[in-house]
Amino acid sequence: MKNRIRFAPPNPNGEILAEISQRTLLGIYLLRPSERLNQIIVGVLAKAQEKYPVGIVAVSFMSNHYHLLITCKTHKELSSFMNFFSSNLAREAGRLHGWPGRLWARRFACIPITDEEKAQVGRLKYILEQGCKEGLVSSPKHWPGLNGIREMLSGEPLKGIWVNRTAYYNARRKKNGNPVRRIDFDEAVALQLVPLPCWAHLSPQQYQSNIRYLVENIEEETQSMHATEGSQVLGRRSVLRKDPLHRPGSIQSSPQPYVHAASRASREAFLAAYRFFSRAYRVAAEGFREGDLSVNFPEGSFPPALPFVEASK
Numbered sequence: 001m002k003n004r005i006r007f008a009p010p011n012p013n014g015e016i017l018a019e020i021s022q023r024t025l026l027g028i029y030l031l032r033p034s035e036r037l038n039q040i041i042v043g044v045l046a047k048a049q050e051k052y053p054v055g056i057v058a059v060s061f062m063s064n065h066y067h068l069l070i071t072c073k074t075h076k077e078l079s080s081f082m083n084f085f086s087s088n089l090a091r092e093a094g095r096l097h098g099w100p101g102r103l104w105a106r107r108f109a110c111i112p113i114t115d116e117e118k119a120q121v122g123r124l125k126y127i128l129e130q131g132c133k134e135g136l137v138s139s140p141k142h143w144p145g146l147n148g149i150r151e152m153l154s155g156e157p158l159k160g161i162w163v164n165r166t167a168y169y170n171a172r173r174k175k176n177g178n179p180v181r182r183i184d185f186d187e188a189v190a191l192q193l194v195p196l197p198c199w200a201h202l203s204p205q206q207y208q209s210n211i212r213y214l215v216e217n218i219e220e221e222t223q224s225m226h227a228t229e230g231s232q233v234l235g236r237r238s239v240l241r242k243d244p245l246h247r248p249g250s251i252q253s254s255p256q257p258y259v260h261a262a263s264r265a266s267r268e269a270f271l272a273a274y275r276f277f278s279r280a281y282r283v284a285a286e287g288f289r290e291g292d293l294s295v296n297f298p299e300g301s302f303p304p305a306l307p308f309v310e311a312s313k
Contacts, residue, residue, distance in 0.1 A: 003107065004258075006302060007277050008075050009270075011115040015071045017057075017197055019123050019260060020082065022108040023065040027251040030093050030103055032063040032244045033145035037096060041146050042160025044088045046189040052081040055194035059158075060130045061146040063242060064251075067127045069113075071197060075300055082108050092163065097244045109256055114270065117198040118262035124196055125214050132222040136234045139219045144236045148193055152211045155204050157190040277301070 008016045024030045031037065041061055049056065054077055057069035072078045090103035113119050131143035140149045151158050168185040194200075199207055226232055258274055261267040280298040287295040288304060297303045 005278050005281050006075055006079070006110065007274050007300070008078070008110065008112040009273060009300070010073070011197070013115070013197065015055075015073060015197060016075065016078065017069070017071050017113045017115075017120065018078065019111045019113060019127070020068040020070055020078075020108050021065060021111075022086065023105045023251075025102055025105050027064045027105075027248050028099075029063040029242050029244050029246045029248075030097055030099055031061055031066065031145070032242050032246075033061070033143075033240060034096075037093065038146045039159070039161040040092045040096070040163070041089060042158045042191050043162035043187075043189050044085055044092065044160075046158075046160060046191040047088070047162050048081050048085040049191065051084060052077050054078060054081040056191065057194055057196050058124055058127045058152070059146055059148050059193075060127045062130055062134075063145070063239070064248070067130065069124060069127055069196075071194065075302075078110065079302070082110075099245070111256060111258070111260055112270070113260040114262065114266045115198070116262040116266055119260050119266070120196055120198045121214075122262065123260050125218065128214060129218040129221075132218050133225075135226070135231060136239055137236055138222055138226075138233050140215055142236055144240055149211075149215065152193060153208055153215070155208060157192040160189050160191065162187045162189045 008018055010016050038061075041059075045056060045059070048054070053073065055071040057071060058067075059069075060067045070078060070081075072081070086104060086108060093103055094100065113123055128140045128147065128149065130140075130147070131137045131145070132140060137143050140147055143149075146158075148158055150156075163182070164185045164187055168180070168182055171180045171185070195202070195207055199210060202210070222233075259267060259270040261270060277298050277300075281301050284295045284297045285304060293306070
């Protein structure tokens with residue numbers, strides 16, 4: 001599948017708000033919740049945030065995919081953040097489950113969100129309801145994986161662990177007969193979620209009240225769904241009993257939109273800007289392929305890598 005050209009113009013406040021998602025290879029349950037994995041995910045997110053100035057609004061990690069709601073100033077910051085996060089989480093989750101191969105099916109998807117309150121709140125709700133809409137739990141508060149609900153309702157930071165692999169490997173190389181335990185290189189870290197941009201002006205109490213309302217709304221909709229379908233939730237115990245190497249028989253997928261917008265006008269304005277950006281990029285790329293290395297790519301884009309340099313004869 002051909003990758004789209006990355007395009008995420010900043011909102012009027014100068015920030016980009018985007019929904020990030022990524023799925024494991026073949027949908028294998030390599031992200032199946034566990035206390036250790038939850039702590040590792042928080043630790044990798046926190047370390048990535050230390051290196052790159054990205055705000056994390058919401059998180060939701062299911063057994064074979066995840067969603068992040070992120071704010072940043074430029075696409076370069078977001079890309080650097082995701083490169084660090086995806087690669088480090090892949091290695092740690094692989095070690096945890098004895099998985100030697102690649103973890104992700106493909107590169108992460110990034111879908112911008114407009115500055116409309118309805119669009120932003122809609123995506124936040126979508127991320128929070130992940131375990132419920134799939135019939136796994138009756139409330140976001142019951143999901144055993146990482147979703148930050150309790151922290152969003154209390155204002156407390158997420159707490160996790162960063163495994164200092166560099167110090168661990170150095171210690172093993174210089175152990176001089178002394179035992180070296182990996183657990184001694186676990187560093188406690190904290191990750192503070194940031195407010196949804198359209199609610200950033202609210203007091204902490206008002207913000208938490210809005211989150212509480214969303215959670216209650218999700219619980220009511222989940223109860224109504226099961227009553228209508230005559231079904232019941234799988235339950236957190238069943239989720240935790242799943243084999244991390246389990247591969248589901250089928251994976252639901254749908255076309256990804258270019259933008260999450262609440263109105264037709266906002267969506268069309270974004271698409272018009274995207275077409276202009278894409279056209280400028282492709283014209284520059286064509287000139288680049290023909291050997292003109294002085295072509296100007298549009299601002300906010302990632303030019304292709306330089307071509308292979310042939311040996312002189």
